[in-house]
Amino acid sequence: MLTNLRIFAVSHQTILSVHINNLCCYKIRASLKRLKPYVLLGRNYSSLPGLIGNDIKSLHSVISPPIAKIRNIGIMAHIDAGKTTTTERILYYSGYTRSLGDVDDGDTVTDFMAQERERGITIQSAAVTFDWKGYRVNLIDTPGHVDFTLEVERCLRVLDGAVAVFDASAGVEAQTLTVWRQADKHKIPRICFLNKMDKTGASFKYAVESIREKLKAKPLLLQLPIGEAKTFKGLVDVVTKEKLLWNSNSNDGKDFERKPLLDVSDPELLKETTEARNALIEQVADLDDEFADLVLGEFSENLDLLPAEKLQNAIHRVTLAQTAVPVLCGSALKNKGVQPLLDAVTMYLPSPEERNYEFLERISRLLLPFADQHIEISSLTAGNIALTVGLKHTATGDTLVSSKSSALAAARRAEREGEKKHKQNSEAERLLLAGVEIPEPVFFCTIEPPSVAKQPDLEHALKCLQREDPSLKVRLDPDSGQTILCGMGELHIEIIHDRIKREYGLETYLGPLQVAYRETILNSARATDTLDRTLGDKRHLVTVEVEARPIETSSLMPVIEYAESINEDLLKVSREAIENGIHSACLQGPLLGSPVQDVAITLHSLTVHPGTSTTMISACVSRCVQKALKKADKQVLEPLMNLEVTVARDYLSPVLGDLAQRRGNIQEIQTRQDNKVVIGFVPLAEIMGYSTALRTLTSGSATFALELSTYQAMNPQDQNTLLNRRSGLT
Numbered sequence: 001m002l003t004n005l006r007i008f009a010v011s012h013q014t015i016l017s018v019h020i021n022n023l024c025c026y027k028i029r030a031s032l033k034r035l036k037p038y039v040l041l042g043r044n045y046s047s048l049p050g051l052i053g054n055d056i057k058s059l060h061s062v063i064s065p066p067i068a069k070i071r072n073i074g075i076m077a078h079i080d081a082g083k084t085t086t087t088e089r090i091l092y093y094s095g096y097t098r099s100l101g102d103v104d105d106g107d108t109v110t111d112f113m114a115q116e117r118e119r120g121i122t123i124q125s126a127a128v129t130f131d132w133k134g135y136r137v138n139l140i141d142t143p144g145h146v147d148f149t150l151e152v153e154r155c156l157r158v159l160d161g162a163v164a165v166f167d168a169s170a171g172v173e174a175q176t177l178t179v180w181r182q183a184d185k186h187k188i189p190r191i192c193f194l195n196k197m198d199k200t201g202a203s204f205k206y207a208v209e210s211i212r213e214k215l216k217a218k219p220l221l222l223q224l225p226i227g228e229a230k231t232f233k234g235l236v237d238v239v240t241k242e243k244l245l246w247n248s249n250s251n252d253g254k255d256f257e258r259k260p261l262l263d264v265s266d267p268e269l270l271k272e273t274t275e276a277r278n279a280l281i282e283q284v285a286d287l288d289d290e291f292a293d294l295v296l297g298e299f300s301e302n303l304d305l306l307p308a309e310k311l312q313n314a315i316h317r318v319t320l321a322q323t324a325v326p327v328l329c330g331s332a333l334k335n336k337g338v339q340p341l342l343d344a345v346t347m348y349l350p351s352p353e354e355r356n357y358e359f360l361e362r363i364s365r366l367l368l369p370f371a372d373q374h375i376e377i378s379s380l381t382a383g384n385i386a387l388t389v390g391l392k393h394t395a396t397g398d399t400l401v402s403s404k405s406s407a408l409a410a411a412r413r414a415e416r417e418g419e420k421k422h423k424q425n426s427e428a429e430r431l432l433l434a435g436v437e438i439p440e441p442v443f444f445c446t447i448e449p450p451s452v453a454k455q456p457d458l459e460h461a462l463k464c465l466q467r468e469d470p471s472l473k474v475r476l477d478p479d480s481g482q483t484i485l486c487g488m489g490e491l492h493i494e495i496i497h498d499r500i501k502r503e504y505g506l507e508t509y510l511g512p513l514q515v516a517y518r519e520t521i522l523n524s525a526r527a528t529d530t531l532d533r534t535l536g537d538k539r540h541l542v543t544v545e546v547e548a549r550p551i552e553t554s555s556l557m558p559v560i561e562y563a564e565s566i567n568e569d570l571l572k573v574s575r576e577a578i579e580n581g582i583h584s585a586c587l588q589g590p591l592l593g594s595p596v597q598d599v600a601i602t603l604h605s606l607t608v609h610p611g612t613s614t615t616m617i618s619a620c621v622s623r624c625v626q627k628a629l630k631k632a633d634k635q636v637l638e639p640l641m642n643l644e645v646t647v648a649r650d651y652l653s654p655v656l657g658d659l660a661q662r663r664g665n666i667q668e669i670q671t672r673q674d675n676k677v678v679i680g681f682v683p684l685a686e687i688m689g690y691s692t693a694l695r696t697l698t699s700g701s702a703t704f705a706l707e708l709s710t711y712q713a714m715n716p717q718d719q720n721t722l723l724n725r726r727s728g729l730t
C-alpha cells in the first residue's frame with residue numbers, strides 16, 4: 001500500500017547542488033528533464049517497512065545499516081570492458097531490478113542520460129544503493145572513455161573500495177592503467193574482475209600476467225575458471241575448494257550450483273585447486289604477519305585444515321593494506337560469476353570505518369539515490385552516500401561541513417591525533433576531502449547562441465554545466481568577443497553541445513574544433529614601457545622594466561621575481577597589480593595568442609607617479625611583459641598524446657602507415673592473442689577524427705585509447721605551416 005507516498009517534480013535548475021560525493025545530481029537532472037516522477041517519503045521511518053510493498057523492493061534498504069556493513073564502491077575499467085553490463089547483473093541479482101538491462105539494447109539502469117543510452121557508453125557516474133546478504137552497497141559506475149577522466153577522478157575520491165573490470169581477452173588496457181594510477185593516488189583498495197571469460201581469445205592466465213606486469217600488482221587468485229572462451233561454464237572457489245556451475249538452462253544465471261570438489265568426481269580439478277590454494281596461502285602469509293603465525297603454527301602440518309574464514313580475513317587485511325589484489329573471473333554477459341563477485345565485495349573491500357574518514361555534514365534536505373527514484377530521509381549515518389538539493393555555491397570538489405568552527409575543531413582534533421600516531425598517517429586522517437585534480441583541456445571551439453537575445457541563456461547553461469564538470473572551461477575571446485568552450489576531447493565538446501540543446505532547449509552553433517596550443521620563449525629578452533595618461537585632473541604615470549626568460553621546470557604559471565632595487569614600500573602596495581598584469585600578459589602569447597608556459601618574469605624597475613591607480617600599473621606591466629615576450633625567440637608547444645591502438649594482425653601495416661603520416665612516433669608493438677597493440681605518441685592535431693579513419697582502415701576491427709602525455713616543441717617546419725595557416729597565408 002503506497003498511499004503515504006507523494007510524487008513530486010522539481011524544476012531542473014534547483015537540482016544543481018552537491019553533497020559529499022557530487023555524483024548523483026546530474027542523474028536527477030537528466031531524469032527530471034525526462035519528467036520522471038520522484039518518490040518522496042515522509043519523515044517517519046519507523047513505519048517504513050510496513051509501507052513498502054514488494055513493488056519497491058529496494059526501498060527496504062533505506063533503514064541505515066551499521067557502518068561496518070556499508071560498502072562504498074566504484075567500478076572502474078577500460079572502455080567496453082563491461083562495467084555497465086556487470087553493474088546491471090549486480091543490480092539484478094541483488095533484487096534491485098526486476099529484469100536484466102542490456103547495454104546493447106540501451107535499457108540499462110545506470111546509463112540513463114539520453115546520450116549514454118544512444119551511444120552505449122557511460123559518461124557520468126551513476127550511484128545506486130542496494131543490499132547484498134545484509135550489507136548495504138553504494139555502487140558508483142564510472143565512465144571509461146578518456147574524455148571523461150575527471151568524472152572518474154571525482155568518483156574515486158569518495159570511494160572506500162573499487163572493482164576493476166577487465167576484458168579477459170585483452171588484459172590490462174590503456175585506460176585501466178590511468179584509472180589504476182588514480183586509484184593508487186587515492187589509496188583505494190581494489191579487487192579485479194576478469195570479465196568476458198566466454199569471449200573468443202579470453203585467457204585467465206594472460207590477463208593475470210598483465211595485472212602483474214603492467215599494474216605492478218600482486219594478484220591473489222581466489223578463483224580458477226572452469227573452461228575458457230566457448231567452453232567457459234563456471235568457476236572454482238580456491239579459498240573454499242568448491243565448484244560453482246551455472247545451469248545452462250537458466251536464462252538469467254540466478255541459480256547456480258555450489259559443491260565441494262571431491263576426489264571421486266573431480267580428481268584433476270581438486271589437485272589443481274589444492275595447489276592454487278597452497279600457493280595463495282603462502283602468498284598471503286608473506287604479506288600478513290598475523291596470518292603467517294597461523295600458517296606456521298597451528299596449521300603448518302596440514303594446510304587443508306586451515307579454515308576458509310581465517311584465509312578470508314587475512315585476504316581482507318591484505319586488500320586493505322593494498323599489498324595485493326584479489327582476482328576473480330566470470331562473464332557478466334553470460335550471467336556467470338557475478339554473485340561470487342558481490343560476495344567478494346562485501347568480504348574483502350573495507351567499510352567506511354576502516355578507511356578512517358569522518359564527515360560532519362548537516363544538510364537541510366537529504367535524498368537517497370535509487371537511480372530513477374530519490375527518497376527523502378531525515379538523517380544518514382557516516383559512510384553513506386546521499387544527495388542534497390538547493391545549494392547555490394557548492395561546486396564539484398567542495399567539502400560541506402555544518403559550521404566553520406566545527407570544521408576547525410575537527411581539523412585540530414585530526415591534526416592532534418595525526419601527531420600522536422605517525423606523521424605519515426595524518427594525511428589519511430585529514431578531515432577535508434582532497435579536491436579533484438582538473439585536467440587541462442586540450443581542445444577548444446567557439447560557441448554561439450541562436451540569437452543575441454539568447455546569449456544570457458547560453459551563459460546560464462554554461463555556468464551550470466561548469467559547476468558540475470570543472471574539466472569544461474569557458475572563456476571570452478578578448479578580440480572577437482566570442483564565447484570559447486574548452487574541453488577534454490571531441491566527444492566531450494559534442495556531449496556538452498548536445499546537453500545544452502536537450503536540457504536547456506538552446507540550439508547553439510559550434511565553430512571548428514581547434515587544438516589548444518601553448519607557447520614558450522627560447523632566450524631572455526628585456527623591455528621597458530611607460531604609460532602616461534591623464535584622466536580628469538589626475539595624472540597616471542608608470543614606468544617599468546621587465547625581463548622574460550625561459551625556465552627548465554614545466555609550469556603553466558609564470559615564475560615572478562623582483563630585483564633588489566625595487567622599493568619595498570612601493571612593492572607592498574602594488575604587488576597584486578603587478579602580478580595580475582604579468583599573469584594576464586602570459587595568457588596570450590605573441591605567436592598564436594595561446595598561454596605562455598615555462599617562463600620567469602623579473603621586474604627590474606618600477607616608478608609610479610603619486611596618485612596612479614593600480615589598474616594603470618597592471619596595464620603597463622602587462623604591456624611591457626608582452627613586449628619582452630615578443631622580442632624573444634618564440635616556440636609553439638603542441639599537446640602530445642599517448643596512443644594505444646589494438647588492431648587485428650592483418651591490419652597492422654595500414655595502421656602503421658597511417659600513423660607515420662600523422663607524425664606518430666611508435667614506441668612498441670605488442671602481441672595480444674591474435675591482435676597487435678601499437679603503443680606510441682602522436683600530436684593531438686594529427687589525431688582529430690581518428691576514430692572514423694581507423695574504422696575505415698581496419699573495417700571496424702581496431703580500438704584505440706588516447707591520453708595527454710605532455711606539451712612538446714613543434715619542429716620549425718610544422719610550426720611555420722601552422723603559423724601560416726593561422727594568419728591565412730596558406
Ligand SMILES: Nc1nc2c(ncn2[C@@H]2O[C@H](COP(=O)(O)OP(=O)(O)OP(=O)(O)O)[C@@H](O)[C@H]2O)c(=O)[nH]1
Binds near residue numbers: 081083120123145
Ligand atoms: N562476450 C562478452 N561480452 C560482454 C561481456 N560483458 C559485456 N560485454 C559486451 O561488451 C560491450 C561493452 O559492455 P559495457 O557493459 O557497455 O561496457 P562498459 O565498460 O560499461 O563501457 P563504457 O560505459 O563505454 O565504459 C557490450 O557490447 C557488451 O554486450 C561478457 O562478459 N562477455
